[in-house]
Amino acid sequence: MRRWFGNGLVQAFLVVVSLVWVTPLAGLFLSSMRTTQENSASGWWTALTSPGQLSFDNYSTLLGNAGITQAFWNTVLISVPTTTLVVVIAALAGYAFAWLEFPGRDWLFLLVVALLVVPVQVGLLPVAQLFGQLGLFGTIPGVVLFHVAYGLPFAIFLLRNYFAEIPREMLEAARMDGGSEWRIFTRLVLPVGRPAIASLAIFQFLWVWNDMLVALLFADSSSQPLTVELQSQIRQFGSNMDVLAPGAFLSLIVPVVVFFAFQRHFVQGVMAGSVK
Template structure:
């Protein structure tokens, strides 16, 4: 019995030894070299994609620093051969243009309030739809979701007529109100779904401790919802900052944003690249700064939605 038991034990342990022998090479030098090669290939591909993606931005930056006389005779990439030709005179002339500077501040005055109003109102409404009980809650939320499928072009003329009747057509206030109205459905839908994923036990514990709904919203919901709020802030700001259709309809010459001002500055065939290039890069750099300012919370929101 002892011999049989030993044999059985040896037979049982044989596959384990065999498995151990088979798995040993995977942690050896060859496996490490292969892993480094695979990682190197992936990183090289990502770097190549990043360079291709950044090429238009780099080209725009270089073009904005080149004299207008050189744009007709050579491409922007030739500036790397003769970097001494680069100058900031285009930006000086651009900032001396009163229409462009006024349009830039108009863009700020439109984008910041429109973004802040959408985020604040959508956060309050999202919390109400997610955790408060009131008559017709689901029906109202369905109406909000249904408004997502309404194209912005449908509301341009009726809203323009309404704004004309109340006296705000052609003003910054009209542009802001339009962006807020059409940005709220998506914002409410996004935040409501995010807030609804918060564990119910957290809210019940806060209520048992005597917390009011306002206290729960400001001290629990908002801190937990930072990733969603950051994502919404980035999306809304980019939509408003880069908009031209709404501003073409609702803004006059005194309230037009930068996108409309650059379009109006174009000469025949876009020959004034010395004005358009620095203006376009000025319009590009502000959204980039906003994105990098909220990048950490934005990445947290993406990762939170991908991990159970």
């Protein structure tokens, strides 16, 4: 495109695409700072010419809502441990599948790959019955365990393939220097695999943070995350944008901050292997 149209036209196209993506976010933010009556009477874009409509009263009311704040912290308590467990277990398993020799390694990895095609809906009812017998149904640990179990196949597959691209000579040199497998893993493999690990952490965090299906089934009123709490706030007759808009923006801004915090590593992970 640069060769055919020049840099100016390509940059203009990218600006248009960016505006298309940013416009809904801007509309949500402006709607979250307007009253219900103003949102019902006119569109959010009128706030651009009448900034007096905007205030943080909705956010003050939202943060004073005990259900919303509890759901927000529940979401944190679900997303952070799930992401940490998936990354740690997948990194250990990926290194083992890539560089350790043990009986049945290839068959076990084939089983992990086969689990990628199992839809999450298949395991909802059997796991719910199992969690009920174990006393985990309706608890945060139960939701975390479910997300970890279904997040591990893809995570192991991703990290194993990334770790397998590490030159064998690097690992052999580390072993010749007397390095143990654990030392090689922590001092060599993890730093080299940081782009892939960061990409996996971002994807896993976003999947769990935005999940509502699993939380609807496995979480009760004391452990439900923000997505379920916002869904329960929808009124049957009437608009409650004063709750939904700021709550949705609060739910959205955290993943955006996480993405930009790890953006450099994420781009490196996406581009890994594209050039030699």
